[in-house]
Amino acid sequence: MTSSATLHEAAAKGDAAAIRTLLAGGAPIDARDGQGRTALLVATHGDQVEAARILIEAGADVNAKDHIQDSPYLYAGARGRLEILKLTLAHGADLKSTNRYGGTALIPAAERGHVETVRTLIAAGVDVDHVNNLGWTALIEAVILGDGGERHQRIVRLLIDAGADSNLADRDGVTPLRHARDQEFSEIGAILAAAGGR
Known part of the structure; x- marks a missing residue:
């Protein structure tokens, strides 16, 4: 299993410790899964606020779009993920x-x-x-x-x-x-x- 796949899984589960370990080990922060989603978008889908916070503060792209043109910023806004939305706005969301x-x-x-x-x-x-x-x-x-x-x-x-x-x-x-x-x-x-x- 690649480190990027593991990062996506950790993001989906909201496993903050695993995310920190994977990033420290060089996991590519904006790697995409089969649907074009970054780990940050996966965390946003699951409303995993702490996972999203760690990824955003580590430099994850809040505007990176998947295959259906959703980004962490756009998805957080559309779905009312308010805490994650505020994080994306504080880190360069493209309005x-x-x-x-x-x-x-x-x-x-x-x-x-x-x-x-x-x-x-x-x-x-x-x-x-x-x-x-x-x-x-x-x-x-x-x-x-x-x-x-x-x-x-x-x-x-x-x-x-x-x-x-x-x-x-x-x-x-x-x-x-x-x-x-x-x-x-x-x-x-x-x-x-x-x-x-x-």
């Missing part, structure tokens, strides 16, 4: 990098209702009006793929407060407010209308 859908980390975070992740990404400076390959912004995804509940209401408020354009429509010309009304999300609709949504 303009995009996933296989052409979206920033903010867009799936908004869709999935990760309130603190959205707050963190906004504070880091991710473009709140970035449009992905589907023609959707974080605001549109929070509305059409969210559940209209309290978490998505908070995310819509955060995006609006951060300057998101409440009238930036999708490719069909449908605005966030029209989507909210179509879904009968009255609370989100009220937030958008108060922000000048049409």
Whole structure:
């Protein structure tokens, strides 16, 4: 078994001691597995915070993408892995990098209702009006793929407060407010209308 394979296994298990030993022994920190994942991305998948911390502080690339265009930074943002996300942001995360859908980390975070992740990404400076390959912004995804509940209401408020354009429509010309009304999300609709949504 190669040292890089062992490093991936240690990362998956969150075995901090093994990771330190392997790195000290010269294991290549950004080696890829069969899916193109680095050990850091494997640790991020498993929300192995201490393993991720050790790898990041040892110089692992937080922007290294796998075969499906996920990086530790993008995956942490999309999945609400807040502690790992903050580590990636402190160690050179590329805020303009995009996933296989052409979206920033903010867009799936908004869709999935990760309130603190959205707050963190906004504070880091991710473009709140970035449009992905589907023609959707974080605001549109929070509305059409969210559940209209309290978490998505908070995310819509955060995006609006951060300057998101409440009238930036999708490719069909449908605005966030029209989507909210179509879904009968009255609370989100009220937030958008108060922000000048049409």
